[in-house]
Each structure stands twice: as structure tokens, then as C-alpha cells.
Amino acid sequence: MPVPLAPYPTPPPAPYTPPPTNGGQSQLVCSGCRNLLMYPVGATSVCCAVCNAVTAVPPPEMAQLVCGGCHTLLMYIRGATSVQCSCCHTVNLALEANQVAHVNCGNCRMLLMYQYGARSVKCAVCNFVTSVGASASTTEQQKFST
Numbered sequence: 001m002p003v004p005l006a007p008y009p010t011p012p013p014a015p016y017t018p019p020p021t022n023g024g025q026s027q028l029v030c031s032g033c034r035n036l037l038m039y040p041v042g043a044t045s046v047c048c049a050v051c052n053a054v055t056a057v058p059p060p061e062m063a064q065l066v067c068g069g070c071h072t073l074l075m076y077i078r079g080a081t082s083v084q085c086s087c088c089h090t091v092n093l094a095l096e097a098n099q100v101a102h103v104n105c106g107n108c109r110m111l112l113m114y115q116y117g118a119r120s121v122k123c124a125v126c127n128f129v130t131s132v133g134a135s136a137s138t139t140e141q142q143k144f145s146t
Contacts, residue, residue: 031055068092106130 025038028046032053039046039057047054063078069090076083076094083092101116107128114121120131 026057028055028057063094065092065094101132103130103132 032051
């Protein structure tokens with residue numbers, strides 16, 4: 001008859017600290033039972049309390065923007081509201097994908113990014129102003145002399 005093994009002694013419980021209220025938690029789906037799991041930001045894996053499956057936390061999704069001060073390409077974790085450039089220390093506003101739109105310059109065809117809802121966007125390469133609106137066929141474009 002098998003002899004049951006004694007479990008390791010459990011360490012004394014840590015004092016309870018409530019979870020952060022500033023949105024310091026994320027969610028993912030358990031790889032075993034498909035339940036929704038909540039975990040603290042920064043965790044690399046999560047153990048499900050229902051099925052004991054360990055689910056790896058995916059790395060944060062990265063985004064990019066060009067610094068408005070020195071034009072260096074910056075990478076940051078998607079969802080950040082601002083990004084400070086390590087070269088010139090400019091604090092850049094990081095807009096979500098649904099807050100920006102793209103259009104090709106009406107003159108040089110450069111892909112331009114602009115804040116969603118803007119009426120026009122000026123190309124930094126050729127200074128052409130492309131109007132943006134309901135349809136590309138009805139846009140009015142004009143050249144600024146600068």
C-alpha cells in the first residue's frame with residue numbers, strides 16, 4: 001500500500017495587500033479551461049485556480065511614433081498616453097490607432113498621419129495641404145508657399 005507523502009510546510013501567509021485600484025490588472029483566457037483570468041501587470045505567467053493550468057502572459061504589444069522634437073523613431077508599449085524621447089527629452093503625445101487616420105499626400109503621395117477628425121493635413125515633405133473628408137474624390141487641395 002502506498003504511503004502518502006507529507007506536504008512541505010507552508011510559509012506563514014503574507015499580509016494582505018489589496019490589488020491596485022489604478023488599473024494595475026490585465027486579463028487573459030486560461031489555456032486549460034478557457035476561464036477569464038485576472039493577473040497583475042508585470043506577471044509572466046498565471047496559474048488558474050480552477051484547473052491549475054499555467055498560462056503564459058503574452059509580451060506587451062508595441063507601437064511606434066516619430067519624435068516631434070528630433071524625428072527619432074520611438075517604440076513604446078501600446079496604450080501609453082505619452083512617450084518621452086531619450087535623445088531630446090521631448091514628451092510626445094501617443095495617440096491610439098483609432099484616434100489617428102492616414103492619407104496619401106495629394107502632391108508627392110507620401111503617407112501622412114493625422115488626428116482623426118481633422119479637416120486637412122499639411123505634408124512635411126512638400127508643404128502640400130490635403131483636405132480629408134467623406135471621400136477622396138471630393139477633396140480640395142491647395143499648395144502653400146513657404
